[in-house]
Amino acid sequence: MNKLELLRTFVRVSELSSFTLAGESLGLPRSTVSEQVRALERLLGTRLFNRTTRRVQTTQDGALLYERSKDLLSGMDEIESLFSADDADLAGRLRIDLPTMMARRLIVPALPGFLERFPRLEVELSCTDRQVDLLREGFDCVMRIGALSDLDVVARPVGRLSMRNCASPAYLERHGVPRNLQDLAGHRLVHYVRNLGARSAGFEYEQEGELRFQAMAGVVTVNNAEAYSAACLAGLGLIQVPAVGVDEHLRNGELVSLLEPWQARAMPVSLLYARQRHVPRRVQAFMNWLAALLASQVDPVAAPSG
């Protein structure tokens, strides 16, 4: 009895909710699928599907087994490709978490290329902006922008995001266009803080390699990247954001770049992963791809500031 095959067909049946379709997709007759499921149920001593001839749905036990099986089969795939020279045959499931903005602007658009290169990989993508997040509730890899907290994980720096100072045309029409730091006195900054209740340090810029801040008034404080750019678009003040998050708005003319000699320091981007016994090769492959992708996208302007 090949337990792994049993699990494979079980997983397929779970995903397709049909013995017939599962059989077709695996190149097996219905009868075999049926027998394998029956064998697995007998082995585990539980009913895995509630099935009539018309509907197949996993029981609670089945749902639990599905999750575990996915992991186990991933592990088996990992083992099988452990020593293969090219990693085109890496297989399994990747669970990653990205900042919303990065996912939408950069990674998701490029993801088809990744999946083409690794046709046997599956990606489960979660998006979060909370910083001190549940990192590693089973995630293989988490991307974080900015300073890192003291965490029991390995952080791999993969690049820096160059920053832009932006404002909406409507805002600039009303308050004028600032040309230097002194002009900021008459302007407003949308304050971004990681945790509400914290205080924003003001307008950030670099001078002689040193980080400096210019206190600025503001009427809105947000703790969310989406809300941050939305506030700027709404004319609530200046923002300082990674270029990648606003390049489209800048091209559209919905936002305007300004005070270009006084950019905030480029933001470090890191990939965090669990400090485990071993890092699966598929995770390494993904991180390498992500690092390359970022390297190609990060503005060269950012380099000297790092």
Next chain:
Amino acid sequence: MNKLELLRTFVRVSELSSFTLAGESLGLPRSTVSEQVRALERLLGTRLFNRTTRRVQTTQDGALLYERSKDLLSGMDEIESLFSADDADLAGRLRIDLPTMMARRLIVPALPGFLERFPRLEVELSCTDRQVDLLREGFDCVMRIGALSDLDVVARPVGRLSMRNCASPAYLERHGVPRNLQDLAGHRLVHYVRNLGARSAGFEYEQEGELRFQAMAGVVTVNNAEAYSAACLAGLGLIQVPAVGVDEHLRNGELVSLLEPWQARAMPVSLLYARQRHVPRRVQAFMNWLAALLASQVDPVAAPSG
């Protein structure tokens, strides 16, 4: 081709360093073992053992595969016993880390009982006293005594260890026996600190439910539980330790308990485990057993101080 069987025999061969013994222990003829290893090597495209007819030793690849295989087979065992009502058939490998003293005095002596109840479990026991340890370099469960750092793990409190104030007879003969807090002025304390360089707060005791400290002189500072009691045995001063660590010395008369109305606050004991997608049932079983063991061992004196 049953890949799991292949891995099982591979693991057995690795552990026994012999095809023949592996075959015997698995109830298979040598030839089958040989063929299965060959099949696995062909599947993975690597040589797993350097073998002459006299010696079998794993290659580097073999060693790598061994670790992964153990995990995978553990996972399979876990799946197989997922839905069994009694957990006597739990199987797999447990990797745990305990404070040295607890391991030696409490857990290891009771471990045979645990392994008898779960005959298919294997335990890999690591002992450490460094507090902010690499918790979860693949550990299923880590026990910590005392305050917990801010960690990305789940902490399950399992009891409290009542404390004792101790000194050696030789020391007491020379410095006299302290009867109250005022007497401490003429005594020495062996200072225990978590990290060398830190300062000890002195003699700790509870009064009216509040934690208090009495500064005391000392000539030795240690950061290790073993060294701590050794220092006391050597007559270097008083110590305040969990009773479980010194009960034998107290019975022997090698140490003497004193200042019994002024005990340090009972130390909380916690089990830490990774906040993962799922906690394997074997880990739950182990933690339950450990919690029960501690509950039975913790001195009732400890209760009111918690």
Next chain:
DNA sequence: AATACTGTTCGTATTGAATGGACAATGGGA
């Protein structure tokens, strides 16, 4: 140099699983 033991090879036999057709049950449509 001989021997005892080890891993390997190979032809054979048997176990065990895949197959596909017949059957039964379900649920939608007429």
Next chain:
DNA sequence: TCCCATTGTCCATTCAATACGAACAGTATT
């Protein structure tokens, strides 16, 4: 309400993979 298409189940047959054991070859010890 009845019918039928479709789905999961069952079973006897077929097929193939694999376990087996004996013969072989190398090694290390005595």
